[in-house]
Amino acid sequence: MWRRILNPLVVSTVRRTWSSRGLYTMQLKTKEFQSLFSEGLNGIAEIFEKHQFELRIAGGAVRDLLSGKRPEDVDFATTATPEEMKVMFQNAGIRMINNKGEKHGTITARIHNENFEVTTLRVDVQTDGRHAEVEFTTDWQKDAERRDLTINSMFLGLDGTLYDFFQGYEDLKSRKVRFVGSPEQRIQEDYLRILRYFRFYGRVSVHAGEHDPTTLQAIRENAQGLAAISGERIWVELKKMVVGHHAAHLIELMYDLGLPQYIGLPAEGDVEEMKRVWQNVKDHSPKPMTVLSALFCCSEDVEKMDLRLKVSREEKNLGLFLVKHRRDLHKSPDDPDSLKPYTDFIIDSREVDAQSKVCELLKYQGEHKLLAEMSRWSIPRFPVSGHDLRKMGITSGKEIGTILQNLRDVWKKSRYQMAKDELLNNVNRS
Missing domain, CATH: 1.10.246 (Serum Albumin; Chain A, Domain 1)
Structure with missing residues (x-):
């Protein structure tokens, strides 16, 4: 039996079925899926099978595999409790690392120079909008119910079977982003899910503006909940969102829904400037601060954002640089094809990251020709x-x-x- 699982065969058809519980399943056989079966994964899988515990791929990795991508990180879910996993791994001589996640049900095992993060199925007993008290379960659907978005609530068995309780695969195919069940309930369990909704909308949706009105209303009514979320968690989501697809639309929507005051952005941010800058930078891999700095009217706005979000020193300095020089450092009207004003600035500043900052400034200004030259220029x-x-x-x-x-x-x-x-x-x- 296990040999068949470890060597999945690529098939040309997909089998899809519905169970009595509304579970949608299909069989996935792709080269991206097969490529995951390293010596380490095979070894971990054999241990769980030997002890008759289920082990499935969970969350974002499933979404990536269904999209034809090989995931960078793969998380696993299991019916085994943390204590049961610890006994299994200890008996098999497998080292466990990073025990900080154990109270939440996560054990990280290291085998064949690979780390495998495995989490026990859980249900939320109590939530406060930031953290959840959990209990362990063996019910896959109950674990799926506690996840944020339908496209993140699927599981994939090691034989290629997809377990989809909330039509996440259909949403992924139609490029829709929906909360699992009630948007209001999911948001109130963890208010950071508001920003995760926006981030995944930019990652998945084809068109801007195709939001479910009920979802937007739930976000508007619960926006203040973001005030209690740590700045570090907000920044992780925000900086991914502002460089994704539809970023200008999503930032403008966030202003319409009243989010900025709770997440460190200026209440009166220059949305029109941001939209203009987004058109300049969207095809040139901007840094998050390059997009957000368009909202700022002065250096004080950057300082306030840093106070709330605790961005890195490099990110803060870039924001201060762009706000200060976006108007006064520009190409010469006498020689508009020349990099000289920018190169002179770099030479005079003598800062190690001056060229990188100037590249972001050229993106901001829409100077794409000069940006290409600057990228080739050696100090x-x-x-x-x-x-x-x-x-x-x-x-x-x-x-x-x-x-x-x-x-x-x-x-x-x-x-x-x-x-x-x-x-x-x-x-x-x-």
Whole structure:
């Protein structure tokens, strides 16, 4: 039996059935699915089969496989409790790591240099909009009921059988994003699901604006619940959403629904500027802050966002840079095809990430031709140092600093072409 499971055969037809409980099943046999069966997965699977516990792929990995993608991360669900898993793994000599998830039912086992995160089926006993108290179950449908979206509520058996209780596969095929059951109930269990809805809408839906009115009403009425969600959790969802499909539409919708004040965005954000900038950047892999900075009117807005979301120093500095320079650092009207204003800024700033910031600025400004040139440009090295001047007999530190700055200006005017000897000749003539 197990040999058949470990070597699934690709079939040209898909078998679909409905069970008496409304369970929709089908048989998946794709090369992406087969590629998951490493030595490690085979070893884990054999242990669960030996002890007669079910093991299935869960959540996002199922969604990816059904979309023809090989998932980067694969999570598993099981009927075994954490204690039962620990006994199985210990008896098999398998090391367990990262026990922080154990109280929520998750055990991480390491076998053949691979980590496998396996979670016991659960039901929510009590929720407060941020966290849930759970009990373990062996009922796959009850576990599916507690998940956020239908497209994330499916399970995939290791023989390729899809277990779909809420028509998630049909929603995936028709590119719909729906909550499992009542949108209001799902949101009130964890208010972060509001942002997860937007993120997955941008990831799955073909067209902007095809939202279920009931879902939008539930989001509007529960928006204030986001105030109690940690900034770090919000930022994880928000920064994925703003670089996904339909980002401009989704951000504008978030403003219409009254979300910004609860998630660190300015209440009076410049939505029209954001929509304009999105058209500039959407095909050029923008960083999340490049899109969001269009909403900010001043550096104070960036500081307030950082206070709420606790973004990284690099992200905060990019936001401050874009707000400060989006108007004053631009191509020269006398030479609109020249990168010179931008390259001079990079040379003068002497910051290691200055070129990266300028690239984001060019995306923001819609300067796609200059962006391509900047991406190919290598920062030249200023060829003169204080040591060169001291060899010429100049010993005053202040004088050396002044001369170096003057030579740097001459070098910039030459488009960074003048060599050391040429530059030092300027010193000799002064």
